[in-house]
Amino acid sequence: MAERDLAEELEKLNIRSVECSGVYSKADVFSGIDAIKAHMALHPDSEKIAHFKESRLNRANLIKAESIK
Amino acid sequence: MIYPREYRKDVNVVVNLFRPILRQLKIRKFEDHDTVYLTDAKQLNFILNLPNICITVLFADMEKQNGVFFHRQIDSDTYDCYIVINSRFYNDDLMHAKLCGVHEFCHFLALFYALTSTSSIIQRETFSKRLNSRIDELNNGSFTSFYTALTQGITSDVAETNNAHYFLGIEENDIDYVSIHKNLLFSKELFEEYFIDYEQKTFSTLMKSDDIEDRRHGVELYIKMVHKAADEKSVDRKIAADRAYKWAFDYLSK
Helix, strand or coil: CCCCCHHHHHHHCCEEEEEEEECCCHHHHHHHHHHHHHHHHHCCHHHHHHHHHHHHHHHHHHHHHHHHC | CCCCCHHHHCHHHHHHHHHHHHHHHCCCCCCCCCCEEHHHCHHHCCCCCCCEEEEEEEEECCCCEEEEEEEEEEECCEEEEEEEEECCHHHHCHHHHHHHHHHHHHHHHHHHHHHHHCCHHHHHHHHHHHHHHHHHHHHCCCCCCCHHHHHHCCCHHHCCCCHHHCCCCCCCCCCCHHHHHHHHHCCHHHHCCCCCHHHHHHHHHHHHCCCHHHHHHHHHHHHHHHHHHHHHCCCCHHHHHHHHHHHHHHHCCC
């Protein structure tokens, strides 16, 4: 089996930072990447963007209401 | 009223603002976790340039690492973060899971501070440089400085103990991440969930007594409460004791 390319996989997922705790291990970082992929398969970016949209609206309304008080 | 820089500088403010987020992450529960959106956190409404940022806790079987913090960029102002914790901790080592989770959460805070205090150009350059260097380290099989601590067992040393580990280099350079980590792990506020007013007054009365036996009971009571809080919150008793020792004098005036 071909060796996995870390830089390529991070780029594909638009991962911009990786901070490790413990001994640095590429295999363990790949395990983390796999966990993220599994999560993203169930919760795509579109779901998160939609949540942010609603959350932003609620936030703006709340700030507005507080500023009127 | 929270002044703009206090959420980065003042450890008490940081704990008050971000402990609710940490609680929502439920680090000690080995189950599917909900994503926590910071735009939903009302206590952060005062941060006008709050980015769209969310964080999720995941688990993975890891051979060597305790955990990993990742951040993804969905679009120019939307960030998707992950704390991945080694699932082996959930067999019988919640204390280590929590230590690691809070550690990774401090990396999340460093990212948050960078996003809210610098320009996107600076962020892009910094993240890119740091990521490339991390990829090189991983490809070359680099080791962190606390390998020995890790292999010798679970102690407070496992948590990185210097600020430099967390610093991205673009946030203000006097943020005390070590102190933030300690406070998020075991704060006075958390201790007082167990060491409530009644116990505080009893402790004070016993410690002020002229009778040496009373004072001994006072010390025993304090130790008992520290251990209780530490055990129930999955914190190393030594870490809790180190923290609680400093607060003991505050309770004498009760």
